[in-house]
Amino acid sequence: ENQVEHSPHFLGPQQGDVASMSCTYSVSRFNNLQWYRQNTGMGPKHLLSMYSAGYEKQKGRLNATLLKNGSSLYITAVQPEDSATYFCAVVRSGGYQKVTFGIGTKLQVIP
Amino acid sequence: NAGVTQTPKFQVLKTGQSMTLQCAQDMNHNSMYWYRQDPGMGLRLIYYSASEGTTDKGEVPNGYNVSRLNKREFSLRLESAAPSQTSVYFCASSLESMNQPQHFGDGTRLSIL
Numbered sequence: 001e002n003q004v005e006h007s008p009h010f011l012g013p014q015q016g017d018v019a020s021m022s023c024t025y026s027v028s029r030f031n032n033l034q035w036y037r038q039n040t041g042m043g044p045k046h047l048l049s050m051y052s053a054g055y056e057k058q059k060g061r062l063n064a065t066l067l068k069n070g071s072s073l074y075i076t077a078v079q080p081e082d083s084a085t086y087f088c089a090v091v092r093s094g095g096y097q098k099v100t101f102g103i104g105t106k107l108q109v110i111p
Numbered sequence: 112n113a114g115v116t117q118t119p120k121f122q123v124l125k126t127g128q129s130m131t132l133q134c135a136q137d138m139n140h141n142s143m144y145w146y147r148q149d150p151g152m153g154l155r156l157i158y159y160s161a162s163e164g165t166t167d168k169g170e171v172p173n174g175y176n177v178s179r180l181n182k183r184e185f186s187l188r189l190e191s192a193a194p195s196q197t198s199v200y201f202c203a204s205s206l207e208s209m210n211q212p213q214h215f216g217d218g219t220r221l222s223i224l
Contacts (some may be wrong), residue, residue, distance in 0.1 A: 004153065031210055043115070043201055043215030044154070087153065091209050098169070098209050101153030 002027040004088050004102035011107045019078045021105040023088035024070035031091045033071050035064055037084045038104070044087070078109045113137055117202050117216035124192045124223045132187040132219050134202030142205045143185035144169075144213065145177060147198040154201065160185055161208065192223045 004025045013019045025033070032051045036044040048057050050066035057064050061082075063074045075082055087104030118133045136143065141162045146154040156169030160179040174196060176188045185204075189196055199220050203213040 034212060041217070043203075043217045044213075045215070046212035049212060089154075089213075098159075099156060101155075103151065103153050 002090070002092065002100040004090050004100050006087065006102045006105050008105060009103070011105055012110060013078050013107075014110050015079060016077055019075040019082070019107055019109075020072065021086060021107070022070055022072040023102050025088065025090045025100070025102075026069065027090050027092050027100060029093040031093045033066055034089045034091065035062075035071070035073055035086065036089060036101075037086050039084045047086075075107070078107070080109045080111050083107055083109050115202055115204055115214050115216035117200075117219050119219060120217070121220045122222070124189075124221065126193060126223060128192050128223075129188065129190050130192065131189075132200055132202075132221075133184070134186065134216060135184045136202075136204040136214070137183065138204060138206075138214065139182070140204035140206050140214070141182070142208055143179065144203040144205075144209075145175075145185070145187045146201045146203065147171065147196075148201060148218070149198050157187065157200075159209070194223050197221060197223045 006023045034049045035047040038044040053068045055066040061076045065072050085104040085106045087102045089101045091099050115136045144159040145157040155171050158177040160166045163182045178186045199218045201218045203215045205211045205213045
């Protein structure tokens, strides 16, 4: 069964700290991994995509790495507006369950 | 640009009633998707449309039907609503395929009594 797990489930850093979170996956025919953020009551928004193990991507204060069976996401100098749920989506090549989303890590920045 | 627009934002139905959730995108995307999001679970794909005129089942299609009306619009229909279909429904689109970033609407919160 295709699965995506997140760690930790909740993160409460102080403003200005680094927030660190990760997801691990178990899927067949991996194609790419995408990170999304979702604010309460809103739809998810795509942050970045990664395609092969060892791939690193930086976007503003976001820094992500794709590992063999997972990914880590770091947010430097977190701000209250970064508070949201962050989750991975793992896309497969073929099959019905083409995409598997994790539940995510809820980030709540303390001002 | 509005991006992906979903209507209605909220709806309460009685068991057995039917309704259609509407979705439209203005980004000229080929692929569109319907998901449901339930507490304690990740988004689950209900149906998707890789291009105008095609639709395919996702992970949880039972109890739902879809119509890709044109390139812009993709609707989701519940023929006979059941309490198990109480959820938040999201429509999304992407340029060509699921391999690319998806743009989501802000959801329809559906309660079935």
